[in-house]
Amino acid sequence: MVRPGPASQTGRKRESSDLELEDNSDMKKPKVVPDKDAPTSQVSPAGTEELKTRIKKYLEENRSLKFIDIDEMSKNLHEAYPEYRRRKLNVFKGQVDGAFKTLTEALAKKSAMKKTKKQKKGEKNGNGKQVEEIRLEDETTV
Numbered sequence: 001m002v003r004p005g006p007a008s009q010t011g012r013k014r015e016s017s018d019l020e021l022e023d024n025s026d027m028k029k030p031k032v033v034p035d036k037d038a039p040t041s042q043v044s045p046a047g048t049e050e051l052k053t054r055i056k057k058y059l060e061e062n063r064s065l066k067f068i069d070i071d072e073m074s075k076n077l078h079e080a081y082p083e084y085r086r087r088k089l090n091v092f093k094g095q096v097d098g099a100f101k102t103l104t105e106a107l108a109k110k111s112a113m114k115k116t117k118k119q120k121k122g123e124k125n126g127n128g129k130q131v132e133e134i135r136l137e138d139e140t141t142v
Contacts, residue, residue, distance in 0.1 A: 048099055051077075051095065051096065051099045052103055054077060055073070055077070055096065055099055058076060070100060071093060073096060073100070074089065074092055074093040074096040074097075075089070078092050
């Protein structure tokens with residue numbers, strides 16, 4: 001039994017025998033393989049530096065805080081800058097966390113360098129005078 005024309009023109013239902021079972025491999029999207037050399041984060045180095053400067057600004061404005069809540073800082077920055085609102089908040093929190101960690105590491109290195117320079121300077125100008133603290137245990141009198 002031969003059926004003329006496609007099912008849409010003849011007003012009948014399609015049957016499985018009407019379907020073409022060809023392999024349309026040219027219709028499939030090519031598989032994307034990530035480069036090993038490609039950076040894993042989506043933020044450019046310039047964007048990271050800008051984020052670091054904005055984190056510094058946030059920290060300067062909020063010096064009165066006893067501790068830094070990264071979630072709160074992320075929300076504040078996310079709401080303050082429109083380019084950060086385009087990103088999902090949880091993804092942005094991860095970026096802020098990474099930038100904050102690199103900032104704290106850099107500041108820790110700077111402070112350690114300053115301390116070692118002061119110690120070396122003190123040894124040179126101190127003429128060898130050092131004060132030692134001696135603690136005596138509780139002595140009982142007889």
